[in-house]
Amino acid sequence: MASKSSPFPSPPNHIASGSLSVPPSPSSRPGLRSHSLALHLRQLYRFQTVLTEHEETWRDRYSFLLSKGYQLRSRYEPDWSPSWLTMDIDPAYCDDAKETVLPMILDARRRTDGVTVCIKRISPNTVTNEVKIAKYLSTDKMLRDPTNHCVPIWDTFKDPILPQVEYIIMPPLRPYANPEFGVVGEVVDFVTQTIEAMGFMHKHLIAHGDLTTQNIMMDPRPILPSGWHFVAKHCTPDGVTPISPLARIDYPVRYLIIDFDCSVRLSPGQPHLVRYFGGRDDDPPEYKSRDPYDPFKIDVFTLGNVFFKDFYQKYEGLDFLASLIDFMKTSNFRQRPDAEMAMKYWLNVRKHIDVGRARWRLQKRKETMGERVLYDTVAFAREGVHRMKRMLTGEEQRVYWS
Structure with missing residues (x-):
């Protein structure tokens, strides 16, 4: 079910949703x-x-x-x-x-077309290859690859006074779980897209280093066609009206990887062994050793940890993730799969998931009985409306995965 649509278009004027509207009188x-x-x-x-x-x-x-x-x-x-x-x-x-919420991130309006953009001010305490790697992943050739889920960089320039400070211009995105996931099929799509994203980076010898929840975003335009406010994310562009998101199971979104400040790009033939590499996730067991380790296997572990902490621990009915998580979090990094092996394993798991489960509501493990009855009733009613709409419009049943 991985989204095979084009990544964010290189010419940025295709993205008008999310722009801030002129305040009313x-x-x-x-x-x-x-x-x-x-x-x-x-x-x-x-x-x-x-x-x-x-x-x-x-x-x-x-x-x-x-x-x-x-x-x-x-x-x-x-x-x-x-x-x-x-x-x-x-x-x-x-x-x-x-x-603004994050000190280094701010929204702005592009004067040529009025589109809202995201500006990141990069002021590293130590020298990093963040801008260089991000720009490399945003070349025309890279953007034409449908497996590229890296945020496109639309513009870069240096600060006029502080030469070590740079600015990068990107599309406005949202945290991948805002709004929350609703049904099982949405989780299946997320897992497919993010493993695909990791595989693309690794194919080009780039290890992300911090492939954690905070660095996985989404392009929410399909589920928020009226746009959203960059700061007041619960509102439409006017900053006042609450958003009413559509269901991503019916309007699939594209997930994107951001922040390459911890990333490394290796040269062809260079040994996949490094020291002092990694980001927020402290769980990879190789961190406890003084020996060099494989940065690509760090990505595999940390993404597996996202599946574990953000989905498997949070929701019931995702038992199909258990073996994938165990595989991706293999303690010995030398025995841990690489991105390609993880994808092959996942595709084999996915083909055995009953397609009928795609629209099953995600039930949080901490739900009370009253909450469960209420949410199940709402989900049942929503599915009834969906089926009726499909019958009236003659819309075919969408295939979620195969």
């Missing part, structure tokens, strides 16, 4: 309050009238980024004044009240 915006309530709310939001230290860094580069064709939100303009200070409005409804 005060008279038409929701959240208008009485004057006294507005004054009270301003006191609650008083801390937001001053940028945080890491936000000041972005403000100081506002003009520079604008010269490169990228306009930050009004909050980061050099002469910014909070909009809610002059209006009787709840600051929660103001776009410039939304702070």
Whole structure:
């Protein structure tokens, strides 16, 4: 069920979803309050009238980024004044009240077409090959490969004052489990795509080094066709209206790998043995040894750990993952499979999964009986609507895997 559609298109103007809309006028915006309530709310939001230290860094580069064709939100303009200070409005409804979450990541609007982009400021404490590897994986040749699930890099440039600082421009993505998975078939697709992603990198002699939950994202456009707000991820681009995601079992998404700050690219014929390699996951047993180890086998272990911690431990009914996880987390890295072997093993497991399970609801292990009855009822009703729609439209049953 791996998505074989093209990766994120190289010409970025294909991605309009997710762009931030122009804030509506005060008279038409929701959240208008009485004057006294507005004054009270301003006191609650008083801390937001001053940028945080890491936000000041972005403000100081506002003009520079604008010269490169990228306009930050009004909050980061050099002469910014909070909009809610002059209006009787709840600051929660103001776009410039939304702070960036990660210090090194910010959204911007590309001036040529108004598309929202993600800017990453790379300021390494030590020299890394992050930008070089990311750009290599984004060449035209690489992007034409449907097994390439690495985030495309649309633009790069250096800081005008600090030469060690670089900026990379990427599409806006979401954490892969936001919104949550709903049915078994979605997990099967995720496993297939991520093993495929790992295999692509390894085929090109790149070991990611931190193939963990935080570095697996998704292009959510199929399930969020109206877009989403870069910071207020639970909202549409207006930053106010709650999102209503479609089911990814019906509108498959594409999963993408980000962050190559821990990655290494080996030369053809170079021994697959390194030291001091790896990211967030401390579980690989070879870390406990002083001996060199295989960086590609670290990726296999850490991705297996994602399957274990994010799915097998969390949901019931995913027994088919057990043997794959054990295989990928083999203690001795010399006996652990490589990415190609892991994919072959998984495809063999997958073909024995009953296709009828694809639309089974994922049941969390910690659900109470009341929650289970409620969620099962909702899932049953949703499936009934899906079947009725397919009958009325003559839509064929989709094949999830074979």
